[in-house]
Amino acid sequence: MTQVASFTIEHTRYLDLRGRPTQPLPAFAENRDVLIALYKAMVLTRTFDAKAVSLQRTGRLGTYASSLGQEAVPVGVAAAMRAEDVFLPSFREQGGQMLRGVRMVEILLYWGGDERGSDFTGPREDFPICVPVGTHAPHAVGVAHAFQLRGEARVAVCVFGDGATSRGDVYEAMNLAGVQRLPVVFVVNNNQWAISVPRARQTAAETLAQKAVAAGIPGIQVDGNDVIAVRQVVGTAIEQARAGEGPTLVEALTYRLSDHTTADDASRYRDDAEVSARWKEEPITRLRQHLSDGGQWTKTDEETLIGDCSAQVEAAASEYLATPPLPTTSMLDHLYATLPAALAEQRAEVEEATEP
Amino acid sequence: MTQVASFTIEHTRYLDLRGRPTQPLPAFAENRDVLIALYKAMVLTRTFDAKAVSLQRTGRLGTYASSLGQEAVPVGVAAAMRAEDVFLPSFREQGGQMLRGVRMVEILLYWGGDERGSDFTGPREDFPICVPVGTHAPHAVGVAHAFQLRGEARVAVCVFGDGATSRGDVYEAMNLAGVQRLPVVFVVNNNQWAISVPRARQTAAETLAQKAVAAGIPGIQVDGNDVIAVRQVVGTAIEQARAGEGPTLVEALTYRLSDHTTADDASRYRDDAEVSARWKEEPITRLRQHLSDGGQWTKTDEETLIGDCSAQVEAAASEYLATPPLPTTSMLDHLYATLPAALAEQRAEVEEATEP
Amino acid sequence: MSEITLVEAVRLALARAMEEDETVLLLGEDIGIDGGVFRATDGLIERFGERRVMDTPLSESLFAGLAVGLGAQGFRPVVEYQFMGFIYPAIDQVVNHAGRLRNRTRGRLTCPMVIRAPYGGGIHAPEHHSESMEALFAHIPGIRVVIPSSPAHAYGLLLAAIRDPDPVVFLEPKRIYRAPKEEIADDGVATPLDQCFTVREGRDVTLITWGAMIIETLAAAETLAAEGVEAEVIDVATLKPLDMATILSSVERTGRCAIIHEAPLSGGVGAEIAAGLANRGLVNLLAPVGRVAGYDTVMPLPRLEIYYMPTQERILRTVRRVLAYA
Amino acid sequence: MSEITLVEAVRLALARAMEEDETVLLLGEDIGIDGGVFRATDGLIERFGERRVMDTPLSESLFAGLAVGLGAQGFRPVVEYQFMGFIYPAIDQVVNHAGRLRNRTRGRLTCPMVIRAPYGGGIHAPEHHSESMEALFAHIPGIRVVIPSSPAHAYGLLLAAIRDPDPVVFLEPKRIYRAPKEEIADDGVATPLDQCFTVREGRDVTLITWGAMIIETLAAAETLAAEGVEAEVIDVATLKPLDMATILSSVERTGRCAIIHEAPLSGGVGAEIAAGLANRGLVNLLAPVGRVAGYDTVMPLPRLEIYYMPTQERILRTVRRVLAYA
Ligand SMILES: Cc1ncc(C[n+]2csc(CCOP(=O)(O)OP(=O)(O)O)c2C)c(N)n1
Ligand SMILES: Cc1ncc(C[n+]2csc(CCOP(=O)(O)OP(=O)(O)O)c2C)c(N)n1
Ligand SMILES: [Mg+2]
Numbered sequence A, B: 001m002t003q004v005a006s007f008t009i010e011h012t013r014y015l016d017l018r019g020r021p022t023q024p025l026p027a028f029a030e031n032r033d034v035l036i037a038l039y040k041a042m043v044l045t046r047t048f049d050a051k052a053v054s055l056q057r058t059g060r061l062g063t064y065a066s067s068l069g070q071e072a073v074p075v076g077v078a079a080a081m082r083a084e085d086v087f088l089p090s091f092r093e094q095g096g097q098m099l100r101g102v103r104m105v106e107i108l109l110y111w112g113g114d115e116r117g118s119d120f121t122g123p124r125e126d127f128p129i130c131v132p133v134g135t136h137a138p139h140a141v142g143v144a145h146a147f148q149l150r151g152e153a154r155v156a157v158c159v160f161g162d163g164a165t166s167r168g169d170v171y172e173a174m175n176l177a178g179v180q181r182l183p184v185v186f187v188v189n190n191n192q193w194a195i196s197v198p199r200a201r202q203t204a205a206e207t208l209a210q211k212a213v214a215a216g217i218p219g220i221q222v223d224g225n226d227v228i229a230v231r232q233v234v235g236t237a238i239e240q241a242r243a244g245e246g247p248t249l250v251e252a253l254t255y256r257l258s259d260h261t262t263a264d265d266a267s268r269y270r271d272d273a274e275v276s277a278r279w280k281e282e283p284i285t286r287l288r289q290h291l292s293d294g295g296q297w298t299k300t301d302e303e304t305l306i307g308d309c310s311a312q313v314e315a316a317a318s319e320y321l322a323t324p325p326l327p328t329t330s331m332l333d334h335l336y337a338t339l340p341a342a343l344a345e346q347r348a349e350v351e352e353a354t355e356p
Numbered sequence C, D: 001m002s003e004i005t006l007v008e009a010v011r012l013a014l015a016r017a018m019e020e021d022e023t024v025l026l027l028g029e030d031i032g033i034d035g036g037v038f039r040a041t042d043g044l045i046e047r048f049g050e051r052r053v054m055d056t057p058l059s060e061s062l063f064a065g066l067a068v069g070l071g072a073q074g075f076r077p078v079v080e081y082q083f084m085g086f087i088y089p090a091i092d093q094v095v096n097h098a099g100r101l102r103n104r105t106r107g108r109l110t111c112p113m114v115i116r117a118p119y120g121g122g123i124h125a126p127e128h129h130s131e132s133m134e135a136l137f138a139h140i141p142g143i144r145v146v147i148p149s150s151p152a153h154a155y156g157l158l159l160a161a162i163r164d165p166d167p168v169v170f171l172e173p174k175r176i177y178r179a180p181k182e183e184i185a186d187d188g189v190a191t192p193l194d195q196c197f198t199v200r201e202g203r204d205v206t207l208i209t210w211g212a213m214i215i216e217t218l219a220a221a222e223t224l225a226a227e228g229v230e231a232e233v234i235d236v237a238t239l240k241p242l243d244m245a246t247i248l249s250s251v252e253r254t255g256r257c258a259i260i261h262e263a264p265l266s267g268g269v270g271a272e273i274a275a276g277l278a279n280r281g282l283v284n285l286l287a288p289v290g291r292v293a294g295y296d297t298v299m300p301l302p303r304l305e306i307y308y309m310p311t312q313e314r315i316l317r318t319v320r321r322v323l324a325y326a
């Protein structure tokens, strides 16, 4: 027997559970403003999630997927991107969408059942939320292929869950990205659960980062509750992709502290004790600890921030609730560039049926 | 950074290109009869392929996929299986099917366009040829799951090509096999080409064996032109699976010396020089050399064998050519266990339309 | 005997089938300890164990093929796709394998499998969770497509589907998962497949529907009855193969008909029914065949979904046109 | 101007589209140096380079999704699926993304993509290489389904499909890939989509078909003409959205009609046409709507395939029944 190939998977973390550096921090993390911006984005995300859940509980929003405890992943990823890059989120990356400029009212509209929620005023080329798990990975590869064809120094960034890594199309997408050395970064938000299915039942692979080995691309693990690590590792992958060095798969290890969505009751399949234990690892406290250890964050700062976030979120909620519904005919008006003649009659029927 | 996982891929070969052992042979290979049986099976396969191609060229058979130069893969795999195991071939493993008892006339019937070709009298639980590339990998996992559920010491063995490794369902199948530790062995017949697409454009992965890493199962490479190595490595994987130790992916490195099928003209996309060079590695000469080096195979043996194989193949071809076509109504009679009432009229129409 | 819901009837049928035949297995996402997102399999893992109630990885391409392998080995896998919006990766295996394994091996290998999925709109679900794409399956040779419209039918038809020796796509109208309820004797009696059911008799017009639209259709029939018009209502139940005989014989009596379904109009299963009437029932048709269906567009997100789905009013509007025709 | 085949017309249209618009790209298996298994892309990689003619790994799930990403970025990808039998993994992306990206983003992102695939039987191809499953696509909202029936239409419709701002599934009848030939001016003029074409005028009966069945249908029309019966022949061309207006106006004149397609009868696109007639054309129908189609079974392997596909004889038998009806 001769050895013909070998691979290793590395894991990166900068802050321990108490926010203390475990190794020298990356350059950006020496900048107070950068860290505080990350912190604020995470707190805003958590505030927004809480409001969305409460809107749902009171019948004013549809099913909603909270990112409680996982805020460092979308925030770290979005922070590592440039404005001109394209973000392809799953359905739990509102924190990243917000940081990139999607308005909170748009996110609420989407989950409230209004198509205008996916017509962002913000990053116009970013993809909308993707509900069919993992089906946006091929899109990311297509977007990256477009960048490569045009010779643009832009990167497509696609986030999906641990569950999504079991989907064949995610594998197919990574494999093509490898062949073409496309400027795309895949991030697995490994929150340990796919609804009720634990990570261990999703795959026998020891890590999800090693899914990359099958595609012949680098795979790397990062502490997904350490926003510094997420931003650093994803940022390096993005800049490599931008430089023409090809795709990377980053596995961010985190934990879903909430139910899967508001339609789910995680207590049916998951021990409270497990969840409590994981609360100790969540990313917001960790970064706050780090900031206050360095004297960069005071109680007053915190209170101001909480107030700010609430105000922003409340304003978005009010705007959402005040948005009048779409005209019923809109369901046919955006299907094709021009309404085909064959559909004119149906459009008239929609109008007729919905006349007051 | 901490290393959290590592993997290596090993390659196994026993005979060099001239049939000389490169390491001590496995026990079975010390038995002359066993080696000669493997040799005969490969020669019969090559004889059969040649006949099938000539039948096609003369308009008496449909499109056909020759296994020229790759005979060691199906033969080595089938030789490593037990009768009660289940074989799930792709469309280029006639050598393995024959060794397991599928009659040559049945294989000809199939490629001649007659459904009875998939109604083997031989291994009744084996799957028929699978044309949609890689779609039989999920079946193999289902079969293996059945064995596991019934507690049977049986193994499902699934062969597919290098091209198939790019299919998401092959990945999904391997991944589930890993989770459930199913008794299944996947064999990639890596003949370096998927029609005109060379191996290097199929994936950036250095080896196809490493596709296993994504599924958390062992992956191993073998010289697919060394039938001893194929039988040994696949045999070990099969026996591990049988013992409850889970699935393996074996990549057998070989080369497609023929066109993709009789419908293909490989000279459009492939250099003759490449093909000529690869003729030096083909499995039949290699094993013959090994046998004659050991004084176990004479010119007379060879002539007798060639005569035997021709006679068998000619007999099968005659039987095939003499087989009267199916009744036209058979197209509806096997669709459901019982013809649904709704289809009675259509069946009558088939009869009416085909009345002489 | 107590009143149960449609989703409870599904569970009851699954349990009964598993009880009586140990080759029946359940596969799917979150069907184990979570009991399925609609609780269709609630308690079954406790009762039948992990071997027979298997939570799968998130691999929709795989499930149907896995079931083909299990089916060929003599098991009767029942695979749950969590929502119909995620069932499309199964189509490759259904067309290329499940629907033809018996035929291509002349019966040597068979596929006694069931694919279950909740389908349809009306529960204000997220994007991709409300579609009705049964027509995609109803065109595929070698399979059956079955849709229950009540708890009793869910119980009886699912038992029949599981016992059937060929593949069945069993689509559950989730809008009526929880109401209305119905009394069901858990007697193991299957409801015949390949057959339409006349759920209301009438002489003036035939209304043909399936799934949750039975509610609006029956309501429309009641409204019409109050006006002296007696509508016959047919629940198609098995969409493939299609029992045109029952439909034709009803229209022979009524001379008028309307077909109601949630799926987009064009190429929906209603088209096949109307085509059958245009061919074999033409002589009896006193009026154009009405179709009330979803529009040929994507199911809107929840805020507009009620304007997409056929309502009693839309049904009545069409039926009145059909009745008025002379 | 010289006579060319349908597959050459496809190639000509691809080249023309690539010439005039550099956002047009080709993707698929073996489309590069091999020129595609039917040579539809022969010579294009030499002419337009590897960047624009890309051989992909064997990943059918991926292609359609890849095209969605490229389309959203303003490219016009044309994806070849090698045979229709391998197209099914695309359905997930077509239903869940391509057909709705414009709608769900209110036009912010769009999918100007074309999926090409050879389809249909009659060339004695191996298993899974001869099916006609166009109806699966014709039911999906937000897309177009287009099938040419001649070299000229292949050229004009493919140009139109590529220039169309929305996704088009373009199915090529491989039985007539190489014959008959037709003169084509490579003038870049597209043939309009969303429109049926009357390829033969007649007053006695309307024959409606598409793809390769145009050959048998026209032959049947000739046979009938020799008997003094003038059949009007309509080539549907765009199956979705369906131009019922042309069909209705023909049947308004002829009063009789038959629909001919290779795909299985039940739930085929013929059903939608017949349904349209049963609804909006009933008043004009003097006879039941005939349908001549593949049977509701798996396309047999080559030895029996000719008994599966509609022949001139089968068409004539049905048309004569339709004509005889009084
Ligand atoms: C293809 C598909 N299958 C099933 C579902 C239903 N579903 C929604 S989320 C989910 C689990 C996803 O798990 P994971 O990928 O880990 O993401 P997470 O929800 O944990 O963020 C499932 C099964 C879906 N949306 N899409
Ligand atoms: C899903 C699918 N796509 C495309 C084809 C057409 N096709 C037949 S064989 C083949 C290449 C297969 O390559 P590989 O897996 O390496 O097997 P090989 O033919 O080399 O044995 C292709 C593309 C097919 N049969 N199935
Ligand atoms: Mg998860």
Ligand SMILES: [Mg+2]
Residues within 6 Å of the ligand: B161, B162, B163, B189, B190, B191, B192, B193, B194, B195
């Ligand atoms: Mg190959």
